[in-house]
Amino acid sequence: MKEVQVDVNRCVGCKSCEIACAVEHSRTKELFNAVFEEITPRRRVFVQAAGECSVPVSCRHCEQAFCIRVCPTGAMYRDEASQTVLHNDLRCIGCGFCELACPFGAVARSAGSKLVVKCDRCPDREIPACVGACPTKALLFLTPEETQRRKRSALAEQMCLPEEWRSEAGGQRSES
Amino acid sequence: MGERSIDKASLEMINKAAQDGIETAWDRYEKQQPQCGFGLLGICCRNCNMGPCRIDPFGDEPQEGVCGATADTIAARNLLRMIAAGAAAHSDHGRDIVTTLYETASGETQGYQIKDEEKLRALAVEFGIPAEGRSKEEIARDLAREAMEEFGMVKGTLHFLNRAPEKRRQLWDKVGVKPRGIDREVVDVMHRTHMGVDTDYVNLTLQGVRAGLSDGWGGSMFATEFSDVLFGTPQPVKRQSNLGVLKAEDVNIVVHGHEPVLSDMIVQAAKEEELLAAAREKGAAGINVCGMCCTGNEILMRHGVPVAGNFLQQELAVVTGAVEAMVVDVQCIMPSLPTVAACYHTRVISTSPKARFPGAEHVPFSEQTAWDTARKIVKMAIDNFPRRKKELVRIPEEKMEYMAGFSVEAIVKALGGSLDPLLDAIKAGQIKGIAAIVGCNNPKIRHDYGHVALTRELIKNDVLVVQTGCAAIASAKAGLLLPEAAEEAGPGLGAVCKAVGIPPVLHMGSCVDISRILVTAAAIANALGVDMSELPAAGAAPEWMSEKAVSIGSYVIGSGIFTVLGTVPPVLGAKKFTELLTKGAQDVLGAAFAVETDPLKAAGLILEHIAAKRKGLGLES
Numbered sequence: 056m057k058e059v060q061v062d063v064n065r066c067v068g069c070k071s072c073e074i075a076c077a078v079e080h081s082r083t084k085e086l087f088n089a090v091f092e093e094i095t096p097r098r099r100v101f102v103q104a105a106g107e108c109s110v111p112v113s114c115r116h117c118e119q120a121f122c123i124r125v126c127p128t129g130a131m132y133r134d135e136a137s138q139t140v141l142h143n144d145l146r147c148i149g150c151g152f153c154e155l156a157c158p159f160g161a162v163a164r165s166a167g168s169k170l171v172v173k174c175d176r177c178p179d180r181e182i183p184a185c186v187g188a189c190p191t192k193a194l195l196f197l198t199p200e201e202t203q204r205r206k207r208s209a210l211a212e213q214m215c216l217p218e219e220w221r222s223e224a225g226g227q228r229s230e231s
Numbered sequence: 232m233g234e235r236s237i238d239k240a241s242l243e244m245i246n247k248a249a250q251d252g253i254e255t256a257w258d259r260y261e262k263q264q265p266q267c268g269f270g271l272l273g274i275c276c277r278n279c280n281m282g283p284c285r286i287d288p289f290g291d292e293p294q295e296g297v298c299g300a301t302a303d304t305i306a307a308r309n310l311l312r313m314i315a316a317g318a319a320a321h322s323d324h325g326r327d328i329v330t331t332l333y334e335t336a337s338g339e340t341q342g343y344q345i346k347d348e349e350k351l352r353a354l355a356v357e358f359g360i361p362a363e364g365r366s367k368e369e370i371a372r373d374l375a376r377e378a379m380e381e382f383g384m385v386k387g388t389l390h391f392l393n394r395a396p397e398k399r400r401q402l403w404d405k406v407g408v409k410p411r412g413i414d415r416e417v418v419d420v421m422h423r424t425h426m427g428v429d430t431d432y433v434n435l436t437l438q439g440v441r442a443g444l445s446d447g448w449g450g451s452m453f454a455t456e457f458s459d460v461l462f463g464t465p466q467p468v469k470r471q472s473n474l475g476v477l478k479a480e481d482v483n484i485v486v487h488g489h490e491p492v493l494s495d496m497i498v499q500a501a502k503e504e505e506l507l508a509a510a511r512e513k514g515a516a517g518i519n520v521c522g523m524c525c526t527g528n529e530i531l532m533r534h535g536v537p538v539a540g541n542f543l544q545q546e547l548a549v550v551t552g553a554v555e556a557m558v559v560d561v562q563c564i565m566p567s568l569p570t571v572a573a574c575y576h577t578r579v580i581s582t583s584p585k586a587r588f589p590g591a592e593h594v595p596f597s598e599q600t601a602w603d604t605a606r607k608i609v610k611m612a613i614d615n616f617p618r619r620k621k622e623l624v625r626i627p628e629e630k631m632e633y634m635a636g637f638s639v640e641a642i643v644k645a646l647g648g649s650l651d652p653l654l655d656a657i658k659a660g661q662i663k664g665i666a667a668i669v670g671c672n673n674p675k676i677r678h679d680y681g682h683v684a685l686t687r688e689l690i691k692n693d694v695l696v697v698q699t700g701c702a703a704i705a706s707a708k709a710g711l712l713l714p715e716a717a718e719e720a721g722p723g724l725g726a727v728c729k730a731v732g733i734p735p736v737l738h739m740g741s742c743v744d745i746s747r748i749l750v751t752a753a754a755i756a757n758a759l760g761v762d763m764s765e766l767p768a769a770g771a772a773p774e775w776m777s778e779k780a781v782s783i784g785s786y787v788i789g790s791g792i793f794t795v796l797g798t799v800p801p802v803l804g805a806k807k808f809t810e811l812l813t814k815g816a817q818d819v820l821g822a823a824f825a826v827e828t829d830p831l832k833a834a835g836l837i838l839e840h841i842a843a844k845r846k847g848l849g850l851e852s
Binding site: 069070071073074075077078086087089090091095096097098166187188190 | 265267268269271272285287288289290291799803804806
């Protein structure tokens with residue numbers, strides 16, 4: 056199952072993901088119209104500054120989802136098919152427990168209301184809007200295996216010395 | 232978006248570009264997706280180094296920049312800077328023409344002469360310069376000096392504003408938007424958009440209008456009028472358009488950019504017997520000078536030179552593999568040209584000290600040595616002919632005849648000596664109104680579709696269309712600039728066109744020549760004794776992209792004419808500012824903007840507007 060992954064080194068803090076997220080969760084799904092909608096569309100990803108770095112933060116769709124556990128009405132639930140943590144507006148009473156429980160601050164409120172909104176991983180899209188909008192590929196949509204392989208492969212490339220250096224570094228030549 | 236262009240020649244060359252491994256503007260546009268939402272909405276500010284700052288467009292924090300600027304302040308300041316850049320580009324072009332006239336009259340240039348003495352003398356009267364018993368050179372020197380004054384301006388206001396109807400001038404005075412000098416308004420914009428100066432979006436907008444007016448009724452109008460004096464006032468001419476005008480057997484020179492100073496000279500030089508002989512010696516049949524963009528429009532209006540295409544076709548012309556030299560001056564020249572040209576034999580030759588392109592050859596152009604430079608450039612193209620890579624040559628077959636050259640003078644002449652027949656046709660309802668369709672190409676909209684679809688819909692509904700710039704070239708390629716296109720017009724407009732022998736779409740020149748449209752609209756308003764805002768007239772820029780278009784939009788609105796934009800301006804993140812541009816301006820200036828990306832719906836807006844204005848004038852709809 057693919058998840059939204061973050062390559063922190065590549066985030067330049069442009070907030071393109073935030074805008075794309077709000078537009079995707081608007082009625083018209085189109086930027087120029089979305090800004091004029093009566094119910095202001097909300098973003099569910101937040102670019103958080105940390106010193107010189109910036110990190111896009113959104114729901115991790117946790118296995119042990121505290122937000123689901125604390126929700127008194129069952130508004131917060133796990134969708135078995137997609138394994139995502141989703142939120143049902145109709146059941147939400149706006150108590151904010153899920154907001155308190157989330158370790159990442161990834162649960163937000165609707166405009167002018169106490170009802171909450173959160174990442175639904177864009178069920179209508181192949182790739183979540185935030186990932187599609189990221190101009191630097193800081194946001195990626197990969198399986199955990201792909202993510203780890205990507206890291207290992209980067210490390211391997213770094214470790215790979217030019218051929219002429221290999222024996223000195225104690226490596227073995229394939230022909231020997 | 233579907234296909235990238237409605238033009239077959241362009242589509243063929245887009246495919247060839249892909250085969251040849253060439254990236255074009257459309258490919259680069261795709262790579263830019265998604266474009267920055269803050270930029271699209273106009274709510275990022277880089278005017279000081281406390282920033283860059285952005286406003287959240289969905290009402291979240293932050294709602295102010297570090298300095299406290301709101302979305303409305305930021306978007307207004309940004310748009311103002313676009314207007315300033317656009318006005319500067321047009322007006323600096325105007326200044327170059329004025330300078331060329333002055334130096335020509337002083338005997339300091341090479342190859343130029345004053346071609347339209349009648350127009351010179353009429354302008355002298357307009358500017359209060361004594362003309363009786365004086366030579367054209369003496370008059371031209373005084374006139375050009377007077378014009379130079381108006382760029383810096385110390386006394387009063389621009390002369391050409393007097394061409395506007397009395398009511399409009401009074402409104403400009405009342406609202407406080409009468410330009411005080413061409414350069415000054417640009418400087419004023421740059422000053423007041425600096426950190427911590429003007430933060431009131433209404434006050435900023437008014438200055439935007441003033442800067443725009445200094446372009447339309449100033450810099451651009453000087454460019455048009457003085458070019459007519461120097462190079463001749465356009466009269467109807469016929470020739471051909473589109474990439475098919477390139478000739479396999481000729482040395483092809485494409486002149487691209489905006490000013491006529493160099494291109495006019497290249498057109499002359501290419502006719503010189505010695506150079507023609509040199510071309511034959513290299514195995515070519517002749518020398519084929521073609522235009523591109525507004526340089527193309529300048530020379531086609533005056534010499535009936537073939538036009539190879541509009542803005543988005545500049546790379547495609549090189550992709551034909553048949554262009555020996557692409558000669559450029561200023562504005563709308565893609566930085567990509569030398570890269571594209573490197574895959575073929577094409578020499579990209581830059582000429583202006585203001586515009587150099589890494590990878591291009593630079594041949595500095597000056598009016599003092601214009602003829603020699605023009606000959607040198609033609610020679611460079613000839614020398615390049617044998618280097619043509621035959622296996623890469625493919626010239627599309629498409630070409631279409633056009634009739635252009637409709638200066639105000641030419642229109643009056645075509646109507647039999649006055650604008651009266653046009654006025655009568657409007658009053659009688661044969662012609663419902665006039666629409667000016669102008670502006671660029673933009674990969675955000677299918678190439679030429681915005682222009683052609685809007686134009687067809689309007690003429691079908693008996694609206695006379697006047698055009699300049701890349702819009703006019705789109706119409707040329709679609710065959711709409713021919714008298715036979717009257718068949719596509721509604722019965723009223725069609726009958727008028729057939730009676731007078733003109734096309735239903737009139738090509739009035741380059742983008743600075745929108746000043747000709749202002750002059751026409753003012754003359755009609757004066758004849759009817761009304762303000763320009765009362766005319767059944769509208770403007771449209773269906774495929775606009777450049778800052779010049781923003782300046783144009785502001786002076787067209789400032790002149791009281793409703794304008795529809797076909798690509799979305801970067802303002803929608805600022806609610807109150809958007810409201811001002813699309814509604815509030817109506818109460819202040821008698822005209823406002825509309826944004827409509829569908830050209831057929833844009834036609835609907837224009838027809839509705841024209842019907843309302845006709846009603847206002849007591850004319851039958």
